[in-house]
Amino acid sequence: MAAHTILFDFTLDKDKTSDEKQRLEVAKILRNELEHVFPQLELAYSMESPENGYFAVLHENKDTVITCRIFQHGLLTLNVEYFLPDGKEGISFDTMRTVELILRQKFDSDRSKYLPPIKRGGYIDIYMTSSDERIIEYDIDQVVYEARSPFQKIQIMHSKTLGNMLLLDELQNIAESDLIYTETLMCRGVENYEGKEICILGGGDGALLYELLKENPKHVVMLEIDEIVMQACNKYLSVICGDVLEKRKTDQYEIIVGDCVEYLKKFIADGRKFDYVFGDLTDIPITDAPVGETWDFIRTIFEHSFKVLKPDGKYLTHGNGSTCKVQLRLFEEQLDLLRPKVKYTTTKAFVPSFMEEWLFYQVTFA
Amino acid sequence: MAAHTILFDFTLDKDKTSDEKQRLEVAKILRNELEHVFPQLELAYSMESPENGYFAVLHENKDTVITCRIFQHGLLTLNVEYFLPDGKEGISFDTMRTVELILRQKFDSDRSKYLPPIKRGGYIDIYMTSSDERIIEYDIDQVVYEARSPFQKIQIMHSKTLGNMLLLDELQNIAESDLIYTETLMCRGVENYEGKEICILGGGDGALLYELLKENPKHVVMLEIDEIVMQACNKYLSVICGDVLEKRKTDQYEIIVGDCVEYLKKFIADGRKFDYVFGDLTDIPITDAPVGETWDFIRTIFEHSFKVLKPDGKYLTHGNGSTCKVQLRLFEEQLDLLRPKVKYTTTKAFVPSFMEEWLFYQVTFA
Structure with missing residues (x-):
């Protein structure tokens, strides 16, 4: 069960919407045409204002409710909303397209649009947003797994085309x-991991560890705080992590469940050094200033990571959506503050399940 | 300028929405809380029905109009709509998040959602749909080119992360x-084009021709009907087509502007044969039955293409979004009808600008 909201809009000639009389004329046309599709349509309410145009509520038996606004700037919006029980069919695409085409013609409009029904209140949330807050509807058809660990909400959702997806919070x-x-995070084909010592901060999904092991490193240590994430990924994401999360220690790698900062401190005290450190932790927060817990955490990670890197070592990490210029700049400013100084390059890739392009950083001592 | 529509919804305990009195109580809470954000809020209209719950219109000076429905099944939808002139800031994300969190708490709701504002009536259409009719908001910031040829509407849009995009109709x-x-269409790395004779049907964007020429074929002939598409792509999509659309004939290739079916007939009459024929034409239509002009066209293309293929030749083409099972099945049924018989394999790839996974066909004589 869900409520369906269908949004139409039509650009009209301003001469048709600039005064009350004209707007009422448009409203009359609208009602006449809608009655072909909704035969029991009633006008429940309307209001007018010289500054904000016309607004009306129409409905069929108080079930399908249609609201309409006619703005004096030459725009008409039409919202159709109804409740759809499971298994029932809503208004068909053919009907919506017909409504759009007929109204467009009657209004003599040269621009119109309707969006597929927005489904609200369903058990599975199919709408997610990109890093720059664009709406993206996913083809998610199943909640495979859901748990709350001491650190975060963990979900595995199934998408028809993306396969199983891990969602954290x-x-x-x-x-x-x-x-x-x-x-792209590991710069496959560019970096040579053979015989190298590697430390992964985070990486609980196991994908990075799995891919790195294919390149014959000397040893990989992975520091992941959330046991439940690893259990979920081991069970439901083996396509990308193979069986590396099955065992916690082999000759080739060790997975340590714990706070990576504590272990980095221990490595620093022990004088342990790596050829590569991977920051595969929390995303950069969407804020306009580099303050708050997550930014403090990012700075702490940076400082400790470079202390366990060999002089020619590399720190590789993900950034954010490549459109998030402000956040990426803040991130780079934190890098610029580091002493000894570091320099960095970036790479980017369109990540299917993010439905957007993501930026990655490769940081070395300057 | 655009109208902004912000959609919220809250799942409520059914015990709070099952009768009129309870719904009025919820509506009262809603109004009280909304008044903190919209201090001049007025209730303009409300209606009730045992079958379809509560509906109300609230507004601030008839400018921001808020409609609310409380369905007896335990769902509350809230639609906030206002007109936003160019350069003005709408309701901030922080405000929306606050509204969501406070109402969620007040309603004691365990599921709520708000979508980023849906922008309506703008000059640039940023909402497109996937092949299975999901809403996708693009980061399009510019209309680079727009024209109407005798065959179709041609647009080049600029996306911040996808670069220039070609849209046809x-x-x-x-x-x-x-x-x-x-x-993926050409099965790079799998097919060997060196010294081969190739025919492209369509392909007006030039990308396929450009990539094929890198593999040293003997000769490529491309049959494209729309001169304007080629001019637009030559100018604005050279990242993917290089300069292949600059010249219409070289030792390596020939671009013929015309109806590909006419030229295929000519090739058949001349006994001209190819190692590869590419169907890079119109997408498979979204219909539930294989009837109509486009399906007739697809069948015509199939029949003629296989008559110009060498016995061990291959017909390579795109299918549709991989979730469109019905349409893909219809497409495959058309292939099954061909005589002499053919067989096919498929490959798929997530195509960034489609924001979905696409299916491709490789067809040979059985």
Whole structure:
């Protein structure tokens, strides 16, 4: 069950909407045409204002409710909303297209639009937003797994085309479709991991560890705080993590469940050094100033990571959606503050389950 | 300028929405809380029905209009709509998030949602739909080119992350981000084009021709009907087509502007044969039965194409979004009808500018 909201809009000649009389004329045309599709349509309410145009409520048996606004700037919006029980069919696309085409013609409009029904209140949330807050509707058809760990809400959703997706606190993290994410993070084909010592901060989905092990490193240590994430990914994301999360220690790698900062401090005290450190932790927060817990965490990670890097070592990490210029600049400013000084390059890739292009950083000592 | 529509919804305990008295109580809470954000809020209209719940219109000076429905099944929808002139800021994300969180708490709701504002009536259409009719908001910031040829509406839009995008009759066609589309269509790395004779049907964006020429074929002939598409792509999509659309004939290739069926008939009459024929024409129509002009066209293309293929030749073409099972099945049924018999394999790829996974066909004589 869900409520369906269908949004139409029509650009009208301003001469047709600039005064009350004209707007009422348009409203009359609208009502006449809608009655062909909704035969029991009634006008419940209307209001007018010279500054804000016309508004009306129409309905069929108080079931399908249609609201309409005619703005004096030459725009008409039409919202159709009804409740759809499970298994019932809503208004068909053919009907919507017909409504659009007929009204467009009657209004002599040269621009119109309707959006597929927005489904509200359903058990599965199919709408997510990109890093720059655009609406994206996913083809998610199943909640595969859901749990709350001491650290975060963990969900595995199934998408018809992206496969199983990991969501942490309701944000897209990685999906079966996203080998490109891991390959761009590790700069596959550019970096040579053979015989190298590597430390992964985070990486609980196991994908980075799985791909790195294919390149014959000397040893990889992974520091992940959330046991439940690893259990979920081991079970439902083996397409991208293979069986690396099955065992916690082999000759090739060790997964340590714990706070990576504590372990980094220990590595620093022990003088342990790595050729590569991967920051595969929380995304950069969407804020306009580099303050708050997450930014403090990012700075702490930076400072400690560079202390366990060999002089020619590399720190590789993900940034954010490539349209998030402000956040990326803040991130780079934190890098610029580091001493000894560092320099960085960036790479980017369109990540299928993010439905957007993502930026990645490769940081070395300057 | 655009109208902004912000959609919220809250799942409520059914015990709070099942009778009129309870719904009025919820409506009262809603109004009280909304008044903190919209201090001049007025209730303009409300209606009730045992079958369809509560509906109300609230507004501030008839400018911001808020409609609310409380369905007896335990769902409350809230639509906030206002007109936003160019350069003005709408309701901030922080405000929307606050509204959501406070109402969620007041309603004791365990599920709520708000979508970023839906922008309506703007000059640039940023909402497109996937092949299975999902809403996708693009980061399009500019109309680079727009024309109407004798065959179709042609647009080049600029996306911040996908680069320039070609739209034909308002449908996504190819973008600078979409090398993967061309590589999957041509099965790069699997097929060997060296010294081969190739015919492209359509392909007016030039990307396929450009990529094929890198593989040293003997000769490519491309049959494209729309001169204007080629001019637009030559000018605005050179990232994916290089300069192949600059010249119409070289030792390596020939671009013929005309109806491909006419030229295929000519090739058949001349006994001209190819190692590869590419169907890079119109997408499969979204219909439930294989009837109508486009399906007739697809069948005509199939029949003629296989008559110009060498016995061990291949017909390579795109299908549709991989979720469109019905349409893909119809497409495959048309292939099954061909005589002599053919067989096919499929490949798929997530195409960035489509924001979905696409299916491709490789067809040979059985």
